[in-house]
Amino acid sequence: MMKIVATINENESVNVQRFENELKVGERNIRCYDYCYAMMEQLPMSAIFEYLSNSNGPMGDYLKDLEEEGEFNKFFETILNSVSTDWYEDNSEFLRFLAVILRRTNKMNVDDPFVLDFLQAIIEQHDKLDINEQLATIMIGLLKKFLKQGPAEDSGLESKKNAIFKAILHSIQVEHREELKNVIQNVIPHVDEKWFSEMILNTQQKSDKKLHYFAGKIPPGVSYMGVNSQGVSYVYEVPKSRIRVKYHGASIDDVGHPRLLAIYKIGEDDKIISMKIVAVKEGEPINDNMQVFRYPFAHVFGGGNVCWYTYRTLTSDMLPHVANIFLSTDNSNHGRGNTFEIYKENEGKDFDDSKLEPFGLLNEVL
Structure with a gap:
């Protein structure tokens, strides 16, 4: 049987001893930071995000410091690159953490191709997520940004924005419609009228199309x-x-x-x-x-x-x-x-x- 004994010293170093069948086979002193980092690598990603999302005070201060140093975009990009889209499937810890980040992104540019790709990855998973209060708030917050920023110069980006805009509208449940109405009423005076009309028209046209429900083979043994x-x-x-x-x-x-x-x-x-x-x-x-x-x-x-x-x-x-x-x-x-x-x-x-x-x-x- 292998056993590891870690002793944290007052000078913030950690003495780590490894035993096999009660016989000590190794010992080393490492920094407390390195020890914590090594232990963190053993945790599932959900546990790490749960800790970060529940540490709203320290995390908020850290994000604020990043904004002041002009490093927030780099941090945001690192986070997005570190998490696969599979992780959006019912991970409430990550969504809470994402909410903390998005609350700090008042100047986030939804015409940025990288940000659009990320938003699209989230929106495409919305049918697999529980649209709770927190996620609905994120969706409505994103909708505010789309309404405020108006049309994109690039037609490809504008097409993506149309798709995301539509998905956000469809993902917000009935109990959040009043909040959605207030958002649109407050933002519409500042929106390009032609762009907003075209956006709504595109959404309606796609929604009014005949839905093709099923055609194809039935897999073997289906119950x-x-x-x-x-x-x-x-x-x-x-x-x-x-x-x-x-x-x-x-x-x-x-x-x-x-x-x-x-x-x-x-x-x-x-x-x-x-x-x-x-x-x-x-x-x-x-x-x-x-x-x-x-x-x-x-x-x-x-x-x-x-x-x-x-x-x-x-x-x-x-x-x-x-x-x-x-x-x-x-x-x-x-x-x-x-x-x-x-x-x-x-x-x-x-x-x-x-x-x-x-x-x-x-x-x-x-």
């Missing part, structure tokens, strides 16, 4: 299908069972799992572009209005989105097997802090459905 304006969802059932799982490389046999539904969307290249997993109770036929529950283990976010990039490399002919492949992969505490305890609690017995956490209806996650 249910959902078709709406956001695409086609293919649902596969995983019966309630006991499964051999892995936790940090160690196998745990016969862990009870509830009945599961794996939900997929397929892209034009026949590859999976979205994967969700939810739990359901036994006995009820799959239907749009059935109650769904949160997957009780790790690597699945609150809205059901799966944190497992591999599925994006798989094609529709693999759909009957994808969920079982995911369930057999190595697990950690990502998305669920007590994963190991839950595994051990359900080892050798069927999952107790009374412990499932409800979060909506099936049609809300299709």
Whole structure:
């Protein structure tokens, strides 16, 4: 067994000793900064952003200093380059952090191609995100910037702005419409009338087009299908069972799992572009209005989105097997802090459905 003992000294150095089977095999002194940095590298990105977003006071002061030094744009660009678009899928910690940043970006230029690309990456994920108060506030804040800045000289940028403008309008839910109306009323007097009229007209024209809901092959073994304006969802059932799982490389046999539904969307290249997993109770036929529950283990976010990039490399002919492949992969505490305890609690017995956490209806996650 390997053990590491770290002792923080008053002079802000850290003495690190490594033991194997109680025998000391290494020792070194390092700066406290280097020790903290090394420990931070072991954290999941969600934990880092959770800390940053919850440290609003120090983070706000740091961003203010960056603005005064003229380094904010460089910092903003570094953050955006460091986070892949996959990370926008139900990561409330990152969205809180993003809100802190955007509150400091009063002079952000939405005609900047780099900023537009980033905004488009966020907006394209809006159907996978819970549009809560904070995200709605961000959307409305972005809309203010679009309205104030008017037309872009570059036609390509203007086309992107049209697309983002439309997506923002569609992403703001009914309960935020009053706030949206106030924004438009306050900003319209300062907006180029021709540009605003064309922007609204373009949005309406695209929205009024006939929606083509579905055409194409049905993947093998599908249990249910959902078709709406956001695409086609293919649902596969995983019966309630006991499964051999892995936790940090160690196998745990016969862990009870509830009945599961794996939900997929397929892209034009026949590859999976979205994967969700939810739990359901036994006995009820799959239907749009059935109650769904949160997957009780790790690597699945609150809205059901799966944190497992591999599925994006798989094609529709693999759909009957994808969920079982995911369930057999190595697990950690990502998305669920007590994963190991839950595994051990359900080892050798069927999952107790009374412990499932409800979060909506099936049609809300299709």
